[in-house]
Amino acid sequence: MGMAEGRAARPSKTRARILAACRELFNARGLAEVTTAEMAAAAGIAEGNLHYHFQRKEQLVEALFGEFEEALAATATADLVQGDDLRRSAGYLKGWFRLMWDWRFFYRDGPSVVRIAPSLRPRIHRLTADGQRQISRAITAMREAGILRVPATETDRLVVNAWIVSAYWIDYLRTRHGVAEITREHVDRGASQLFGLFVPYLDEKGRRLAADAGLLPGEGVAAPPASAPP
Amino acid sequence: MGMAEGRAARPSKTRARILAACRELFNARGLAEVTTAEMAAAAGIAEGNLHYHFQRKEQLVEALFGEFEEALAATATADLVQGDDLRRSAGYLKGWFRLMWDWRFFYRDGPSVVRIAPSLRPRIHRLTADGQRQISRAITAMREAGILRVPATETDRLVVNAWIVSAYWIDYLRTRHGVAEITREHVDRGASQLFGLFVPYLDEKGRRLAADAGLLPGEGVAAPPASAPP
DNA sequence: GTCTATAATGAGATAGAC
C-alpha cells in the first residue's frame, strides 16, 4: 500500500504529471480508448510506476474527477449576473465553456466513466443538479435585474433547455462538425448559442445590454450557418 | 464465406432475432459493455453461430445502423407541419422521440460506435446533417403557415438549439434523472421540451393551435419541476 | 445452420529487483 494516498502529504510531482497527461489523452481519444500502456507512455514513465501511483484506472479517474469538481467550484463562485453588467456575464459564460472543454471527456464519455469508476455516480449526479440550480439562479438574477421577462409557465422548460445546450455543446461540435481541437471562437460560439435561448425573452433594456456585450447575433459573435459543411 | 450476406436473399429468422436482441441489449447496457457471449445468450444461440451470421461485432453494428437509417427515413417522409394541424405535428414529434429511444445507444454511445465500426463515420455525419435540415424545413413550414415569427438573425441559433435538444434529450433523461426505462410520458415530455424552444416565437394563432395540440405547458403535458429529485 | 471446444489477443494488474 505504501503511501501516495495522503493528499495532504506531498502531492508528488509525478502524480500531477500523470493526471495532466491522462486528462489530455482522455479528452483527445476517449476514456475507454486509452490503455494503461498509453497512459504511462504519455506521462513518460513505466507502467509499473503508473500502478504505484494509481493502483487502478478507477482511482485515477476518481482523482481526475476531484480536480474537475474543484475547478467547477472555483468557476461557480463568481455570479453570472452582476447588476447591469452583461458584458461581464459574457466573459463568465465563456470561462464556463472553456472549463467544459478542458474536461470534456467527463461530458462525452459518461457511460465509460460510470463503468470504470462506479463510485462517481452520486458525485456526477450532484454536479448536474448543481448546474441546473446554477442556471435557475441566473435566470432569477436576470429577471430581478429587469433584463429578462420569462412567463412563469415557461421558466422550467427554459432551465432544462439551457442545461441541455450547455452540457452538450462540446459534444455537438464533435458530432455535428467534427471539431477535434477547440479554438477561442468555438468557446465564444457556445456562450452565444446558449444565450440565444434567452434572447426572445429580453426586454428593451436587456436587448441593449446584450448587444453591448456581443451576445446578440450580428454583433461581435457570429452564429455559424445552419448548413455549414463539416 | 457461405452466404447469409445477400440481404436480397432469405433474411434468415435467426439473423433478425440476433439484431433485435442486440439492439435491446445495447440500449439497456451500452454498446461497449456488452460482450459477444452475452449477445449470443440474448439471442438464444451459441457464440459460434453468432459468428456465422456476423463475423465481427463491427458488422453487426453496421447492420443495425442500416435498420436505423431505414427507420429514420420512414419517419422523415411525413411532414412536420401540415397547414394548421399542429395536433398532428405533436404526434409527429412524439413518434420521432420514440424512434430515438428505440435506437438510443447510437445517440448515447457515439464514441464506442465509431471505434467499433469506423466505417459508419460518414453515414452518421450524413444523418446528423439531415436532421438539421429537417429542423430547418420545419421552421420554414411553420413560418409559412403563419404560426411562427422568428427574426432572421435568430433563426440559425434556433435551428442549432433545436437539434441539440432533440438529439440529447434521451441522454439528458439518463444523466440528469437516472431514467432507465422509457415511458410514454418521457417521450411526450421530450416533444413538449423541444417545442418549448419555439413557444416564445409563436404568434396569437400559433399559440392557440399549440394549446389545442397539448404542446404548451399547463396544457396536457406538464413540464417536470426544475429541481426534481432523480 | 448450429453446436462445442479452443486458439489468439490484448488489457489490467502484480512481483520483485534496483
Next chain:
DNA sequence: GTCTATCTCATTATAGAC
C-alpha cells in the same frame, strides 16, 4: 519511486464436428 518482467483474465475470433 521507478523500473522490467510476468501473470491473470476477459473477450474476440476460429476450427471442425454434427
